[in-house]
Amino acid sequence: MINIVKIGGNVVDDPAALSGFLDDFARLKGDKILVHGGGKEASRLSRAMGMTPQMIDGRRVTDAATLDVVTMVYAGLINKRIVAGLQARGCNAIGLTGADGNAVPAVRRSPKPVDYGFVGDINPNDINSSLILRLFDSGMSPVFCAICHDSCGSLLNCNADSVAAALARGLSIYEEIRLTYCFERPGVMLDINDESSVIPLVTAESFARLREEGVVAEGMIPKLQNALQSASAGVDEVRICAASALLGDGGTIIRRQ
Amino acid sequence: MINIVKIGGNVVDDPAALSGFLDDFARLKGDKILVHGGGKEASRLSRAMGMTPQMIDGRRVTDAATLDVVTMVYAGLINKRIVAGLQARGCNAIGLTGADGNAVPAVRRSPKPVDYGFVGDINPNDINSSLILRLFDSGMSPVFCAICHDSCGSLLNCNADSVAAALARGLSIYEEIRLTYCFERPGVMLDINDESSVIPLVTAESFARLREEGVVAEGMIPKLQNALQSASAGVDEVRICAASALLGDGGTIIRRQ
Numbered sequence: 001m002i003n004i005v006k007i008g009g010n011v012v013d014d015p016a017a018l019s020g021f022l023d024d025f026a027r028l029k030g031d032k033i034l035v036h037g038g039g040k041e042a043s044r045l046s047r048a049m050g051m052t053p054q055m056i057d058g059r060r061v062t063d064a065a066t067l068d069v070v071t072m073v074y075a076g077l078i079n080k081r082i083v084a085g086l087q088a089r090g091c092n093a094i095g096l097t098g099a100d101g102n103a104v105p106a107v108r109r110s111p112k113p114v115d116y117g118f119v120g121d122i123n124p125n126d127i128n129s130s131l132i133l134r135l136f137d138s139g140m141s142p143v144f145c146a147i148c149h150d151s152c153g154s155l156l157n158c159n160a161d162s163v164a165a166a167l168a169r170g171l172s173i174y175e176e177i178r179l180t181y182c183f184e185r186p187g188v189m190l191d192i193n194d195e196s197s198v199i200p201l202v203t204a205e206s207f208a209r210l211r212e213e214g215v216v217a218e219g220m221i222p223k224l225q226n227a228l229q230s231a232s233a234g235v236d237e238v239r240i241c242a243a244s245a246l247l248g249d250g251g252t253i254i255r256r257q
Numbered sequence: 258m259i260n261i262v263k264i265g266g267n268v269v270d271d272p273a274a275l276s277g278f279l280d281d282f283a284r285l286k287g288d289k290i291l292v293h294g295g296g297k298e299a300s301r302l303s304r305a306m307g308m309t310p311q312m313i314d315g316r317r318v319t320d321a322a323t324l325d326v327v328t329m330v331y332a333g334l335i336n337k338r339i340v341a342g343l344q345a346r347g348c349n350a351i352g353l354t355g356a357d358g359n360a361v362p363a364v365r366r367s368p369k370p371v372d373y374g375f376v377g378d379i380n381p382n383d384i385n386s387s388l389i390l391r392l393f394d395s396g397m398s399p400v401f402c403a404i405c406h407d408s409c410g411s412l413l414n415c416n417a418d419s420v421a422a423a424l425a426r427g428l429s430i431y432e433e434i435r436l437t438y439c440f441e442r443p444g445v446m447l448d449i450n451d452e453s454s455v456i457p458l459v460t461a462e463s464f465a466r467l468r469e470e471g472v473v474a475e476g477m478i479p480k481l482q483n484a485l486q487s488a489s490a491g492v493d494e495v496r497i498c499a500a501s502a503l504l505g506d507g508g509t510i511i512r513r514q
Contacts, residue, residue: 045329048306068334072302076333077325080404080412084356088410094358099341101351101397131395138391140358147337153345155337 001176002136003032006164009039010184011243012078021182022082024246026089031136031175033167034093034143036082037160042073062117062157070157071097074145082143094140098122098148099155101131104163106148106156120148120156122163124233127170161223165230172234179235180251181223182243187252188220202254204228227254258433259393260289263421266296267441268500269335278439279339281503283346288393288432290424291350291400293339294417299330319374319414327414328354331402339400351397355379355405356412358388361420363405363413377405377413379420381490384427418480422487429491436492437508438480439500444509445477459511461485484511 005025011017025034042060043053046069054061062070079095086093098104104127106120135142144167146160161181168179187198202210207224210216216224227238231254241251262282268274282291299317300310303326311318319327336352343350355361361384363377392399401424403417418438425436444455459467464481467473473481484495488511498508 045306049302050305071337072329072333074333075337076329076331080328080332080354080356083354084406084412085410087356087359087406087408092359093356095354095356097337097340097352099337099344099350099352101395102344102349134391134395138358138388149341149344151344153342155341 001030001178002171003028003030003178003180004035004164004168004171005032005180005182005246006035006037006160007182007243008037008160011182012036012039013041017243018082019085021243021246022085022089026086026091027247032141033132034082034141035160035164035167036074036078036143036145038070038074038078038145041078042070045069045073056114056116059116059119059159060157061115062119064118067118067155067157071147071155075147079143079145086141086143092140093143094135095143095145097145097155098158098163101128102151103128103131103142104144104148104158104166105151106158108150108154108156118154118156120150120158122148122158122166124166124169127166129170129174132167132171133174161226165226165235168230168235169233172236177235178237178239179230180239180241180246181227182241182246183223184242186242186245186250187240188216188224190215192217198250199252202228202252204232204257224254231256258287258435259428260285260287260435260437261292261421261425261428262289262437262439262503263292263294263417264439264500265294265417268439269293270296270298274500275339276342278500278503279342279346283343283348284504289398290389291339291343291398292417292421292424293331293335293400293402295327295331295335295402298335299327302326302330313371313373316373316376316416317414318372319376321375324375324412324414328404328412332404336400336402343398343400349397350400351392352400352402354402354412355415355420358385359408360385360388360399361401361405361415361423362408363415365407365411365413375411375413377407377415379405379415379423381423381426384423386427386431389424389428390431418483422483422492425487425492426490429493434492435494435496436487437496437498437503438484439498439503440480441499443499443502443507444497445473445481447472449474455507456509459485459509461489461514481511488513
């Protein structure tokens with residue numbers, strides 16, 4: 001079984017939360033991969049350098065100067081901080097972009113209808129599974145940021161949720177996969193103000209119903225769609241939970257169908 | 258035989274020189290490692306962020322904010338640019354800091370007599386040779402920047418020449434090693450204004466003589482001392498040459514004694 005865990009800005013931006021999470025991730029048994037987002041650090045650095053971060057539909061428009069910034073922040077600062085933190089906890093982490101060892105090749109997104117610049121998308125079939133399985137054999141835990149490459153010399157800014165999903169789908173041919181999305185809430189909730197209202201299990205059918213009834217909030221729709229897609233494409237279990245629940249059982253689970 | 262090649266700012270800072278170098282490095286046969294310095298990019302970013310780079314005897318004083326900057330620039334921007342460039346040239350590069358896979362553990366330098374901050378030194382015996390040999394077995398070429406870690410969670414800014422030397426000495430137990438330092442001149446020259454005056458071979462004896470006669474210039478003394486030390490510690494050949502001469506024969510050679 002391979003655990004693939006994705007963390008975002010709510011963990012990466014908060015030193016105490018990150019430290020607690022790394023304690024838990026280091027304790028996770030067996031083969032594991034960590035995929036991290038970038039949080040607010042990239043926007044902070046952009047602003048410090050006199051640039052104005054531009055987002056369309058929550059995605060960063062990545063011109064050449066912004067690509068340099070996200071490469072510095074995601075592949076440099078955050079990735080290596082996490083790797084050093086895991087090493088100190090006895091977890092033999094190895095930080096990678098998709099370019100390293102050609103681990104995650106991507107394709108630059110078409111500039112139409114929206115030109116996002118150096119932004120890429122990933123085909124799960126292109127994941128370099130043999131590299132990752134060899135790293136596992138050597139006792140290492142890959143730590144991925146969402147910087148990938150087009151195999152023609154250009155780095156591409158990808159989406160960390162998508163990198164995690166592509167790794168999960170690509171590796172699901174070889175091993176049972178548990179994909180965990182850590183986010184700022186304990187799971188998908190019936191009532192956004194009631195933490196005890198987490199829906200323990202979502203299926204394609206219940207998702208359609210929840211969506212019809214307007215129960216799942218806007219931000220949750222792509223997350224759940226993504227999870228359902230992974231589960232229908234071979235990922236055995238997708239869990240959406242709080243970072244602090246990594247070693248526990250809580251959260252919302254979507255199972256392979 | 259393992260080729261270990263170190264490049265510095267004169268290559269890293271010049272896109273045309275870097276591109277030509279990567280062409281050559283990709284063509285280099287067999288197992289190989291690239292170690293790169295950071296060039297002026299780190300100072301530029303420091304200044305853009307309102308910091309004043311501080312150097313003592315050519316070494317960067319690395320406070321916490323500067324450590325973030327060099328981690329971003331060396332481990333992020335430059336390392337991943339090189340990796341993507343090599344991948345595009347058919348060389349299966351994997352970019353690493355010393356923290357990744359615990360490849361190159363370092364020890365923080367004593368704050369006395371000079372407090373350099375988060376600066377580390379490397380013991381060649383600590384190099385994680387088995388990791389590097391396994392990467393070679395998988396057909397990969399490691400690309401190292403000089404960011405290492407103290408195994409307790411802190412990254413450390415190290416010297417790229419020293420990282421290259423430590424890798425060469427650490428791996429010399431297993432394989433014949435050729436260590437190449439690319440720099441801005443064609444080699445150690447008798448007359449700094451005459452490129453045809455390169456000294457083809459330097460030994461401990463000839464170095465002592467050249468130094469006595471005042472032939473070797475100031476900056477060359479530590480470079481040659483370092484090379485002689487590597488050669489006496491098991492590295493089969495150290496070559497000091499221009500980056501453009503990587504595939505050729507020129508430069509100054511120091512052989513194992």
